[in-house]
Amino acid sequence: MVAEEVAVSLSKEEILRYSRHLIMPEVGMEGQLKLKQAKVLLVGAGGLGAPLGLYLAAAGIGRIGMVDFDVVDFTNLQRQVIHGTKDVGRKKLDSAFETMRDINPYVQLDRHETALTSENAFEIFKDYDYVVDGTDNFPTRYLVNDACVLLNKPNVYGSIFRFEGQATVFAYEGGPCYRCLYPEPPPPGLVPSCAEGGVLGILPGIIGLIQATETVKLILGIGDPLVGRLMLYDALGMKFRELKLRKNPECPICGDHRTITKLIDYQEFCGIPNHPPVEAPVVTGEIDVTELKAKQDRGDKFVLVDVREPHEYQIARIPGSVLIPLGELPKRLNELNPRDEIVMHCKMGGRSAKAVDLLKQNGFTKVINVKGGITAWSDKVDPSVPKY
Amino acid sequence: MAKILIPTPLRQFAEKQDSVELPGATVGEVLGALTAKFPDLKKHLYNDEGKLRSFVNVYLNDEDIRYLNKDATPAAPADTLSIVPSIAGGANYGG
Numbered sequence: 141m142v143a144e145e146v147a148v149s150l151s152k153e154e155i156l157r158y159s160r161h162l163i164m165p166e167v168g169m170e171g172q173l174k175l176k177q178a179k180v181l182l183v184g185a186g187g188l189g190a191p192l193g194l195y196l197a198a199a200g201i202g203r204i205g206m207v208d209f210d211v212v213d214f215t216n217l218q219r220q221v222i223h224g225t226k227d228v229g230r231k232k233l234d235s236a237f238e239t240m241r242d243i244n245p246y247v248q249l250d251r252h253e254t255a256l257t258s259e260n261a262f263e264i265f266k267d268y269d270y271v272v273d274g275t276d277n278f279p280t281r282y283l284v285n286d287a288c289v290l291l292n293k294p295n296v297y298g299s300i301f302r303f304e305g306q307a308t309v310f311a312y313e314g315g316p317c318y319r320c321l322y323p324e325p326p327p328p329g330l331v332p333s334c335a336e337g338g339v340l341g342i343l344p345g346i347i348g349l350i351q352a353t354e355t356v357k358l359i360l361g362i363g364d365p366l367v368g369r370l371m372l373y374d375a376l377g378m379k380f381r382e383l384k385l386r387k388n389p390e391c392p393i394c395g396d397h398r399t400i401t402k403l404i405d406y407q408e409f410c411g412i413p414n415h416p417p418v419e420a421p422v423v424t425g426e427i428d429v430t431e432l433k434a435k436q437d438r439g440d441k442f443v444l445v446d447v448r449e450p451h452e453y454q455i456a457r458i459p460g461s462v463l464i465p466l467g468e469l470p471k472r473l474n475e476l477n478p479r480d481e482i483v484m485h486c487k488m489g490g491r492s493a494k495a496v497d498l499l500k501q502n503g504f505t506k507v508i509n510v511k512g513g514i515t516a517w518s519d520k521v522d523p524s525v526p527k528y
Numbered sequence: 529m530a531k532i533l534i535p536t537p538l539r540q541f542a543e544k545q546d547s548v549e550l551p552g553a554t555v556g557e558v559l560g561a562l563t564a565k566f567p568d569l570k571k572h573l574y575n576d577e578g579k580l581r582s583f584v585n586v587y588l589n590d591e592d593i594r595y596l597n598k599d600a601t602p603a604a605p606a607d608t609l610s611i612v613p614s615i616a617g618g619a620n621y622g623g
Contacts (some may be wrong), residue, residue, distance in 0.1 A: 187617070276617030301615035302536045322614040324582040372612065377546075383590050383612065467540065 148173060154246055158200050171360045176202040176246075178359045181268040183207045183256055183284055185232040187344030188274030188298050188351065190222035195352045197240040197247045201359075204240070205250035205268060208232045215528075219341035256280055258403035261287040270358060272296040272351050278325035279406035285310060285318035286403055289393050296355050298347040303340050303375040305347035308385055309354050311394070312367045320388035320395075321370065325410045343375055425496060426509045429516045432483060436460065442481035447495045448514075456526045458485065458517055466491045469498055478504045485510035485517075487528075530558045530603045533610045541568035555588055556599030558609055573611070583614040 150158065150172060161167040161175075180201050182189050185208035196204055210232045212223045220232075227235035237249045252264050256275075265271055265287050273284045273295055281299070288295035288311045295310040297318065310317045350371065357363045370385045393400040407413075427435075435442065436459075446453060446461040453463045464472050466486070476482060482504060484492040489511050496509045510516075518525040529549040534542050542548070543566065550565065552558030563570040575581050586593045587610040593601050603609065 278614070278616045281616055299615045299617055301617070304536050304615070306612075306615060321585070322583050325614065325616075326581070326583040370612075372610075381590075381610070383587050383610070384592060384595075386592060386595050388594075 148177070150176070154200070157244070157246075161200070166362050167360060171362075172200060174359050174361075175200045175356070178270070179203040179205070179268045180270045180272060180355055180359075181205040181207065181252075181265060182272050182274055183280070184274035184276065185210070185220075185222070185236045186216065186274060186276060187219045187300065187339065188272075188348040189236070190220040191345050191348035192272055192274060192352050192355075193222050193236050193240050194243060195349060196355065197244045199352075199356055200244065201247060201355075203248040203250065203268075205252055205264070206233055206236060207252040207254065207256050207264060208236075209253055209255050219339065219344050221345070256283060258283060258406065261403060262291065265291055265293060268293065270294050270296060270355055272298075272355055274298065274348065274351070279410045279412065281318060282325065282409060283403065283406045286393055286400060289317050289319075290402070294358060296351045296358075298344075298351040300339055300343050300347050302338055303343065305343055305350075305373040305375075307347055307350040307354070307366060307371045307373070308369060309358070309365055309367045312358070312365060314387075314394070315367050316385050316387040317391065317394045319393050320391045321385060323388070323392070327411045340375055343373075346373060346375070425507060426511050427483070428511045429519075429521050432458075432485075432510050432517070433521045435483070440481070442483050442508075443476065445476070445482060445484045445495070446514075447484055447486050447492050452487065452528070455528050456514055456518070458514055458525070461485070466495050469495055473499070473502055476504070478506075481506040481508070483508045483510060486513045488513045488515050529605050530607045530609055532558060532562055533608060535611055535613055537613055537615065538569060538572055538611065541572060542566040552603055554599060555586065555593050555596075555601040555603050555609065558603050559586070559599070572613075585612045586610070587612060 155162065158172050161172050162169060178201050180196060182192050182204060185193065185206050193206065212227045212230050212232055212235050214228055216223060217225060222239050223235045233251050233253050240247060240249060254260060261283055271284060271288050271293050273281060275281055275284065285295055294312040297310050298307045299305065354366050358365055368385050370383045372381045372383065389395050392398060444458065444461040446457060446463045447466040447469065449465050450463065464475065482499065484495045484507065486492040489509065492513065493509050496507045499507045514525065515527055518527045529551055531547055531549050533547050534545060539546060550558050550561040552561050563573065573580060573584055580586060588596060588601055588603065588607055
C-alpha cells in the first residue's frame with residue numbers, strides 16, 4: 141500500500157461509510173479528503189473528550205491524537221460516554237481508542253499517555269493542525285492556550301460547570317485568545333467547593349459537540365467559525381447566548397506588547413503549590429477517621445457536626461452526626477455549645493476545616509476537624525457508606 | 529432597573545437567585561447596588577483595590593465592558609448585564 145495514495149483518496153469502503161457527507165456539496169469528496177488529511181489533538185479523554193473522540197472519529201478525521209494519563213472510574217460513567225462499565229480500571233486512552241477504532245478503523249490514533257506539561261506541550265502539539273481543549277483545570281487551560289498562541293494553532297475551547305458551558309475558538313489566525321478573555325485564573329481558594337461542583341452528565345455532550353462541530357467546520361472551511369464570539373449555554377434555561385470576544389491589545393501573549401514568549405510554570409501561575417509538603421503540617425485539632433471511630437466506640441462525649449449540604453447528607457452520612465451546612469453555620473452557632481467538644485466533618489475535609497476556623501473565631505476552643513471526611517470514613521472505617 | 533444575570537458559581541452568594549433587577553445609571557452603579565444587596569458577592573467580583581477581578585467579566589448586553597467605558601458605561605433600564613466568570617471543568621479542588 142502506498143502511503144500517499146491512502147492520504148489523498150478514499151477506498152470503496154470509505155466512500156460508502158462517508159456517503160452522507162459525500163452527497164452534501166458543502167462537504168463532498170473534496171471536504172471528506174480534507175477531513176482525512178486533518179490532524180486533530182484532543183487534550184483530555186474525559187467529559188468533553190468523550191463526545192469529541194466519538195464524533196470526530198466517525199466523521200473521518202484522518203489522525204486523532206489524545207492526551208490523557210487517567211484511568212476510568214465509576215464516577216466518570218455518568219458523562220464520559222466513550223467508556224463503559226467494563227472499562228472501569230482501564231487507562232482512558234485504551235478504552236477510548238477501543239471505542240473509536242470500533243466506530244472507525246480508518247482513523248490513525250496517536251497515544252499521548254502523559255500529563256500535558258510546559259516541557260512536552262510543543263513536542264506533542266507540533267504534529268497537529270488543531271488543538272481541542274477538553275481539560276478540567278485552569279493550569280492546563282492556560283498551558284494549552286499559550287502553546288497554541290506561540291505555535292499559531294487554533295485552540296477549540298469548551299468548558300463546563302454544573303448546568304452551564306462556554307465554547308469558542310481561540311487563537312484562530314491571530315484572533316483573540318483565552319488570556320484576552322480571562323487574563324488570570326481564579327485563586328484556588330475562590331473556586332467553588334465540591335458542594336457547589338458537579339456537572340449535569342449531558343452537558344459535556346452538548347459543549348463537546350459544539351467543539352467537534354467547530355473543528356469540522358474549520359477543517360472544511362465552511363460556515364462562520366465561532367471566532368471572536370463566546371458561546372454560553374445554560375441547560376436549565378435552555379438558552380444559548382453569544383457574547384463578543386475581542387482581542388485584548390494588552391494581552392501578555394498575543395497583544396501589542398508581549399511579555400510571555402515561552403511556556404511558563406502554570407501551577408505557579410494558578411497559585412497551586414507545585415510540591416505539596418511531604419509531611420502535611422501537623423494541625424492541632426485534627427483527627428483521622430479511625431480516631432473518630434475509636435472516640436465513638438469508647439463512648440467519648442462530643443458532638444459530630446456534618447457541614448455538607450442536605451443533598452449530600454441524603455447520599456451518605458456518618459452515624460450520630462448532625463447536619464449544619466457550612467453556609468448556614470454562621471447563623472446557627474447558637475445550636476452549638478462552646479463547652480462541648482465539637483468534631484466537624486465534610487466530604488473530604490476542606491469545608492470542615494473552614495468550619496473549624498469559623499467556630500474558633502467565634503470563641504469555640506474544643507473544635508476538631510476530621511481529616512479526609514466521609515470519603516476516608518468509607519475507605520477506612522465502613523465501606524458500606526457509599527462514596528460519591 | 530437593569531437586569532443582572534448571575535452565573536451558577538456565584539448564586540450561592542446571592543441567595544441562589546439567577547437574576548435580579550437593580551437601579552443604576554451606569555454599570556458601576558448597578559454592580560454597586562448588587563454588592564450592596566448581596567455583600568458576600570463583593571469579594572468574588574472585586575479585588576482588594578476595588579477593581580473587577582481578572583477572571584470575572586461583565587457584559588452589557590453582548591459587549592465586554594472592558595471595551596466600553598468600564599464601570600462608567602451608561603446602563604439603560606432595558607439593558608442586561610451578565611457576569612461571566614471563568615470555569616475550568618470538573619477537577620476536584622477539595623472540600
